[in-house]
Amino acid sequence: MTRIPDDLDPELVARLVESGGGALTQKMGIEFLELSAEKSVATMPVEGNTQVIGLLHGGAHVVLGESLGSISSAIHAGPGRYAVGIEINATHSRSVTSGVVTGTCTALVLGRTLATHEIVIRDDEGRRLSTVRMTNMLRDR
Template identity: 90%
Template sequence: MTLFPADLDPELYERLITSGGGALTRKMGIEFSELGAERSVARMPVEGNTQVIGLLHGGAHVVLGESLGSISSAIHAGAGRYAVGIEINATHSRSVTAGWVTGTCTALVLGRTLATHEIVIRDEEGRRLSTVRMTNMLRDR
């Protein structure tokens, strides 16, 4: 499997390649393994992304989720369009203190003006840590 879908907008491809998904994504250590409108997957290290008592920061869960949801929505939007996040929420179900977490982003709605994705974040044992839901508005350039 290739990282990018074959029909990816060349301008978006260039932005993803040159930015690595953005400065915050790089700073958090997020690594993308699959990108598409319907499904995207990435992982992130716990180390370096913890809060004061050593747990993976709740905001780090949201950064991983928003990174996946935003890129998936931008892929769906297509050439000459872009995605803007208008709503995000997260439910944290379990904590983690070490290793890597993996986010799997699945499309719930892929419309002409809105795209909604659910991102499930799991630990290395496959346990659900959090669920993030994000809606993006799709706009013409």
């Protein structure tokens, strides 16, 4: 069950509930467990998200990271504002071939116009698989 802060923008909550986090998020099997500007957590199955030799695809790591970073930034932006990704990078430290991975998104900078998050993706044993860093520009509608 996703923990959503009580003071979250109702329009953002409605979009998240209606879309399940978006079409790509659904296709990847991403499930949000906790959502806030400061810290968000989600899981994703390895199965169905592998590349040709059976490893979790590097792009899947980035999709999980961007999903968390974008939503956390949108929460920080608040009502009447939105977040647009302007930079993302990933360092892959370890591979995985099965199980579920967990992404934990932590705010590094929460400013008025920019939000930067670090997303650490770990395997079932808690080993770091990758580190994703994302910066979003916050804009008025």
